[in-house]
Amino acid sequence: MNVAIVTVGDELLAGQTTNTNATWLSERLTERGVSVERVTTVPDRIGDIARVVNEYRAEYDAVIVTGGLGPTHDDVTMEGVAAALGRSLEEHADALAWLEADGYSRADLTAGTADLPAGARPLHNETGVAPGAVLEGVYVLPGVPSEMRAMFESVADEFSGTQTYRAVVVADEPESALLDRVATVRERFEITVGSYPGESVRLALEGTDEETVSEAEAWLRERVEQPSGDR
Incomplete structure (x- = not known):
């Protein structure tokens, strides 16, 4: 199994935040016998995210995208992934139900918090708010390290390869x-x-x-x- 990792964030490119997510994911995937063949960082721009995800999903067994999830103006990763896959963004009932079960009422949630690409499988964020998603071999995870790690562990069994x-x-x-x-x-x-x-x-x-x-x-x-x- 070969995988590409895409980390999203202007702050990563500016050197304001250390890209620990890429290192951690690479270590965990390698431990599972998965070959990590690309690690790419892109800015918070829909077009850049869509272009890279579309290119990598054609070349690799899976693409992991981390960062830029949420309802604020610069959280555009879901929109970029949806564009790459030719999908619209839709409010996901399961994601919304998880958030309400975690104590967030609809009134508390900013519009767009539970929006995922149409047809995506939602991933529950056990330590934060923004849900993740899986669709067509693309895994979208939060950028907050603790949230990303917990969410990856929930799908880790979907990544396996030859032990090295x-x-x-x-x-x-x-x-x-x-x-x-x-x-x-x-x-x-x-x-x-x-x-x-x-x-x-x-x-x-x-x-x-x-x-x-x-x-x-x-x-x-x-x-x-x-x-x-x-x-």
């Missing part, structure tokens, strides 16, 4: 000097290798067979110079 295993070897050598050994370990073992330079170089080995990853890790450790603390 990971090991990291730290090398105290220039990245360019490791190219031959990286190429060899990839040829000998059915794994992928990511190289992340810094004070040392972190070589991340990943594969679908735990024993193969372990064998590749052992093979590589014997053939690189490791920082003194890692020996």
Whole structure:
């Protein structure tokens, strides 16, 4: 299963808010064996949301959109998703019933709070007000981290894939000097290798067979110079 994550918000693009939602979702999806292939941030503009969601839903098994839910002037995510799917926005009876059960009367709710794309499956917001929605492989979640996490957990079982295993070897050598050994370990073992330079170089080995990853890790450790603390 492959997934794209779309985070919505002008404040994310301006650096005023750290995009913790994308990191958390990527971690949780990876744990479930799902391949996260895109993480994109778009502004609070209907056209941008609609364009990206429409493009990604054609390419990936699912698209998770987070942020911009609610009835205020800059909460336009539902409208953008509805435009991408060619749907109108309609007040959803189940979403409205959940809100009333949580203690919100119709008089308390701002117009549009329970509006979802026509035909969508509503997702109950257990820790907030704005409901989420699922339609045609597009999952729309709130931007408030606590609300997003609780809502994702309610649909987490709908995301699954092949379990992957990971090991990291730290090398105290220039990245360019490791190219031959990286190429060899990839040829000998059915794994992928990511190289992340810094004070040392972190070589991340990943594969679908735990024993193969372990064998590749052992093979590589014997053939690189490791920082003194890692020996």
